[in-house]
Amino acid sequence: MNQSNPLILGIESSCDETGVGLVRGTELLTNTVSSSMEEHVRFGGVIPEIASRAHLDAFVPTLAAALADAGVSLEDVDAIAVTSGPGLAGALMVGVSAAKALALATGKPLYAINHLVAHVGVGLLDESIAAVYDGGALPENLGALLVSGGHTEILRVRSIASDVELLGATIDDAAGEAFDKVARLLGLNYPGGPAIDRLAKEGNAKAVRFPRGLTMPKYMGTAEAPGPHRYDFSFSGLKTAVARCVEGYEARGEAVPVADIAASFQEAVLDVITAKAVLACREQGITTLLLGGGVAANSRLRELAGQRCASAGIALLVPKLSLCTDNGAMVAALGAQLVMNGVAPSDLSFAPDSSMPVSRISL
Amino acid sequence: MRILTIDTSAIASAALLDFDPLDPVRTAELVANFATTDTRSHAEVLAPGVQSLFTDPVTEGPALDAIVVGTGPGPFTGLRSGITMARTLSFTWSVPLYGMMSLDALAHQVFDAPAYRDGRAVGPLAMRDFVVATDARRKEVYWARYSAGAQLLDGPHVGSAEEISSVQVFGAGAGLYEEVLTANGCEVYPLFADAQPTALELGRAAARKIAAAGSLAGAGLLDSTPLYLRESDAKVPGPRKRAL
Numbered sequence A: 001m002n003q004s005n006p007l008i009l010g011i012e013s014s015c016d017e018t019g020v021g022l023v024r025g026t027e028l029l030t031n032t033v034s035s036s037m038e039e040h041v042r043f044g045g046v047i048p049e050i051a052s053r054a055h056l057d058a059f060v061p062t063l064a065a066a067l068a069d070a071g072v073s074l075e076d077v078d079a080i081a082v083t084s085g086p087g088l089a090g091a092l093m094v095g096v097s098a099a100k101a102l103a104l105a106t107g108k109p110l111y112a113i114n115h116l117v118a119h120v121g122v123g124l125l126d127e128s129i130a131a132v133y134d135g136g137a138l139p140e141n142l143g144a145l146l147v148s149g150g151h152t153e154i155l156r157v158r159s160i161a162s163d164v165e166l167l168g169a170t171i172d173d174a175a176g177e178a179f180d181k182v183a184r185l186l187g188l189n190y191p192g193g194p195a196i197d198r199l200a201k202e203g204n205a206k207a208v209r210f211p212r213g214l215t216m217p218k219y220m221g222t223a224e225a226p227g228p229h230r231y232d233f234s235f236s237g238l239k240t241a242v243a244r245c246v247e248g249y250e251a252r253g254e255a256v257p258v259a260d261i262a263a264s265f266q267e268a269v270l271d272v273i274t275a276k277a278v279l280a281c282r283e284q285g286i287t288t289l290l291l292g293g294g295v296a297a298n299s300r301l302r303e304l305a306g307q308r309c310a311s312a313g314i315a316l317l318v319p320k321l322s323l324c325t326d327n328g329a330m331v332a333a334l335g336a337q338l339v340m341n342g343v344a345p346s347d348l349s350f351a352p353d354s355s356m357p358v359s360r361i362s363l
Numbered sequence B: 001m002r003i004l005t006i007d008t009s010a011i012a013s014a015a016l017l018d019f020d021p022l023d024p025v026r027t028a029e030l031v032a033n034f035a036t037t038d039t040r041s042h043a044e045v046l047a048p049g050v051q052s053l054f055t056d057p058v059t060e061g062p063a064l065d066a067i068v069v070g071t072g073p074g075p076f077t078g079l080r081s082g083i084t085m086a087r088t089l090s091f092t093w094s095v096p097l098y099g100m101m102s103l104d105a106l107a108h109q110v111f112d113a114p115a116y117r118d119g120r121a122v123g124p125l126a127m128r129d130f131v132v133a134t135d136a137r138r139k140e141v142y143w144a145r146y147s148a149g150a151q152l153l154d155g156p157h158v159g160s161a162e163e164i165s166s167v168q169v170f171g172a173g174a175g176l177y178e179e180v181l182t183a184n185g186c187e188v189y190p191l192f193a194d195a196q197p198t199a200l201e202l203g204r205a206a207a208r209k210i211a212a213a214g215s216l217a218g219a220g221l222l223d224s225t226p227l228y229l230r231e232s233d234a235k236v237p238g239p240r241k242r243a244l
């Protein structure tokens, strides 16, 4: 096996994207994704069983397309990497079964890897931010802010292959999930993120003062004596506040100012996320923050994170959107780091872990 | 002819069988077999199980004549692990893939079984049409009706065991709902009361079909589309109630 510049095939199936990516070292060869998002629109959110059925039918065609796009054959591959968690259990199971089949059929080593850490590893593939890296490695004092329909976390990354720590996370809904639920309250279509982002541009973000979850002193504490949720998030109370607000207008027989509510809701989510991320960076000595997850597409998140990081002297890295959303290339990118760092492959008998902790980089 | 069979419709199992596709009399010879007893560990055990059938899967896999996978019905997540495995092996090894209804495995096992009286075999166990049933969870069974010769007559279905009456019923689904079935005039055989579809019996059933047809292509095997029988539980949300 080529350990210094390995060719890795990465497989992702933790939610509604079936992804197969090929990476050589830190060079992206292909990032092929098949999404079942369309099938979830009428339900207003991802339905796990529908996602799992779609993964089963999409996997082999996506694999074949990825190999053709990259112009490589399975024999050329040095190792296979697959998301083993966190994610939807039934969806993970499809990618994991496929990856195990590939490993046993080709005799190649298999790496069962953490989806959240892969969101960080993908930064190595983006040419526009590769300049900040020293010889293809991630910068020192690195943190990551991951925001998607499935997760909302702040991470500290001491070593992508061996030392990642969870600093904060949502205690209920993921941020993207809150966008989807509020979009539905406002009569907007799924996925809610892009719909609210668009509508918010026409509204007044100060029109309604929605609550900022887990920002009270009893949760925050101080830098010296941190409270129980200093870097954590909560969005379910915010969602309820939006529902009460909408109902109030309806009960009074007034037109619901949807653009103002969308803007005010979005501001409440992104204000807390960026404020807590920057707070964590300052207190934890993090000097570079990498943004990941599908909500990285949100224009206000990019703007607010950019402003706040700049004034705190933190370098903000935002990979291009096709790398921020769930994909197989990020799995391959992390797999390559594991191979290059001599990490042992996983045993074929591992089980997918829908709540795999971020400190487990591979199984 | 050598085939690899996989079934994860209930337990997780895989088998390698050799047989002569032109000799319908000689039965398939088992080369290697793997089967669990539990029904919830497919993701962990299936790949090592398939690997254990071969000395070197990388060279022996591409030499297979076909892969046959049980397409259910069965609990969805487990079922998909076997079908995903089979599809990916087929792609990687460039070996043709076929599907077979998983209940055919049980039907074939019943067809092969003799009835005993006073310790002596006195003929086939299934003398007329019979039903095989497996656990569909949620207080239901997956079931299908077969002729005494193990030809599928009706099914597969999913539903309450109460829908089945006045027939011999075989399989773990029969064992689970023995009282209901007996009250409906059915006979449940203790020997088959916890029997599950296995890759081994699925392979024997496939070999029999292939030998009867004289070729793989003519054997009327299915593709690998899973037989879910149930929709996903998802409900399209109704319009939000407005506060008045």
Ligand SMILES: [Zn+2]
Pocket: A115, A119, A148, A150, A151, A293, A325, A326
């Ligand atoms: Zn993700």
